[in-house]
Amino acid sequence: xDAAELExxxxxxxxxxxxxxxxxxxxxELLELLYEDFAVSVGSFFHPVNLDILLTAGVITHEIKxxxxxxxxxxxxxxxxxxxxxxxxxNSRWEEVVELCKQICALKLLHTL
Numbered sequence: 001x002d003a004a005e006l007e008x009x010x011x012x013x014x015x016x017x018x019x020x021x022x023x024x025x026x027x028x029e030l031l032e033l034l035y036e037d038f039a040v041s042v043g044s045f046f047h048p049v050n051l052d053i054l055l056t057a058g059v060i061t062h063e064i065k066x067x068x069x070x071x072x073x074x075x076x077x078x079x080x081x082x083x084x085x086x087x088x089x090x091n092s093r094w095e096e097v098v099e100l101c102k103q104i105c106a107l108k109l110l111h112t113l
Contacts, residue, residue, distance in 0.1 A: 001053065001057075006053075006057055006059075009045070009050060009053060009054060010054065010059055012041070012044070012045045013045045013046075013050070013054060013059075013060075014105075014108070015041065015045075016038070016041040016042060016044075016045040016046060017068075017101050017104045017105050017108070018101070018105060019037065019038050019041065019101070038075065039075050039076075039078075039079045042071060042072050042075045043072070043075075043076075046068040046069070046071055046072045047072070048069065051065045051068055051069070052065075059108075059111075059112075060108060060111065061107065061111055063107060064104055064107050064108055064111070067100050067103055067104050067107070068104060070100055071097055071100045071101060071104070074093050074096055074097050074100075075097060077093060078093055078094065078097070
């Protein structure tokens with residue numbers, strides 16, 4: 001893999017982890033974020049194959065990879081239960097996703113220092 005492709009993957013990974021910091025005003029924004037943006041990004045950029053590439057390149061650690069896989073599982077559950085969207089901001093599964101993404105960002109920052 002060339003350097004440009006790796007940089008693109010890193011950028012996409014970072015954007016996926018950072019998306020949880022967005023403050024949604026209501027269920028419509030969250031629905032769009034979860035189903036149209038975030039779930040697709042998590043499926044692509046937190047996918048085990050992509051995570052293995054980033055791990056091998058030294059961009060992330062095993063701990064970051066495991067948290068990303070947990071996010072992937074939780075987001076998959078949320079997308080399978082659209083009835084949760086109305087209450088998702090207070091839903092513990094969404095709060096766990098947000099917290100895990102914050103941890104991923106913090107761990108990655110520490111890893112790159």
